[in-house]
Amino acid sequence: MPHIKPKVTPIYQTSVFTFEDLNELELYFEQPGQQYMYSRYGNPNSDELAEEVNEQEGGAGAVVTSSGMSAILTAILTYCQAGDHVLCAEEIYGGSSVLLSQELTRMGIAVTYVPGDKIYTLATYVQPNTKLLLGETMSNPLLQVLDIKKLALETKQHGIKLVIDNTFASPVITKPLALGADMSVHSVTKYLSGHSDVTAGVLVCGAEEDYKRSRQIAITYGLNLSPFESWLAARGLKTLKLRIRQHAANALAIAHFLEEHPKVSKVWYPGLAQHPQHQLAQEQGNGLFGGMLSFRIADDTEAVNRFMQALESIPFAPSLAGVSTSLSYPLGTSHRSLSGEQQQKMGITVGVIRLSVGIEDVEELIADLGQALDKV
Incomplete structure (x- = not known):
């Protein structure tokens, strides 16, 4: 068999690795990191x-x-x-x-x-x-x-x-x-x-x-x-740096758009000058502010539902950080288990929506958000 030198590490889809004899087994324990035995261990x-x-x-x-x-x-x-x-x-x-x-x-x-x-x-x-x-x-x-x-x-x-x-x-x-x-x-x-x-x-x-x-x-x-x-x-x-830069650029543009929209009462994004830790975020984050933001519309469940239902390309998916944009609802998902008192103390009200901004064309995202907000 010719010598194989893959550019990308192959998938070692195995639960266990083999040994030639007892000497090789002892070598595994004497020199950790030289060989594998069981995939739970490494x-x-x-x-x-x-x-x-x-x-x-x-x-x-x-x-x-x-x-x-x-x-x-x-x-x-x-x-x-x-x-x-x-x-x-x-x-x-x-x-x-x-x-x-x-x-x-x-x-x-x-x-x-x-x-x-x-x-x-x-x-x-x-x-x-x-x-x-x-x-x-x-x-x-x-x-x-x-x-x-x-x-x-x-x-x-x-x-x-x-x-x-x-x-x-x-x-x-x-x-x-x-x-x-x-x-x-x-x-x-x-x-x-x-x-x-x-x-x-x-x-x-x-x-x-x-x-x-x-x-x-x-x-x-x-x-x-x-x-x-x-x-x-x-x-x-392998693409983390490229993705983060695009996530952050898109999120900043969307944050500015939401900040000016009459249906949005508040936007939480460290890239906005009005954010209480904006200067800290700028220094600690090398000028990047990430792809996550939250915003508040009317504290009314039906208004939130109308907004979600009107979105054409942004799904309601209770997770974050994918290459495609999605939104989540902290009150009903990530912070559901907290008491009402804890939720209110943190400022997580009925109208708070969390947006995980993806790497799509930002103009299309803003257009979709805009037409959905018009239906609130």
Whole structure:
């Protein structure tokens, strides 16, 4: 058989790898990374994805997982055990809130939510058993921007770890580890893969010891990613920089359009000058503000339904970051599990719509949004 040198890594769609004899088996344990044994422990495709994301984030090592939620779980378990306490930014993805409040509390890990105006003064929230703070680079769904460098100084002062969910930004816009975070987490499902055809997660560690612990947790809990989805995600990652630039350019144009529209009462987008963290977002994001925005129309369910039904090319799809534009409804999807009081406190009202801006021709997107808003 001729020597084969593929330009793209093949799909290693196998659950197990073979050994020549006992000597080769012992070599596997003596020299980790020289060979593969079982795909839950490691696979060339998942390793390729991890290494590429790690390089983009500038980490000491990355672990890919079966979803963004399993990446957050792995991150928390890296630092916490029963009896520990975690802090979490009050405005956070609803799934993260459910994991902390409903599941990890059952395992003996307590959680306290920190309001946005108190996030840089943690003294009254940190307890002797506090281990970490979880926050998002840009919050879901109202795009509040964290000053990661400032927050890293605050968490270090109290001796706790800082875990940043960087999903909305991607390493093209922000690199949390370079700003002092201990771990950067992504739902690879979103921008890193980018084509709405993969469910995956990744956590990137600033310290090698954290990487080793995270990897062990993912292996033991069976949180690994399949070879095929790893391959798909690695393929999507190749166009990340191009896609993010187009997502961001389109989102900025749409944000300006919505800001001026009489049917829209408020727009949340860090690229707008009126956004409270606009200057921070500009500095921390290298002049890019991402592809996510939210806006509010009339706080009336029927008005929201009329708007959604009138859209011709933008589907209602409760996820984000695909190459095609879609919208979501935080009150009924991502933040559904929160109490009415929590939803109101965060500003998630009946008329709030989250828009994941794709990479299509922006003029066509604006035209579709405009004609749908006319029917509200």
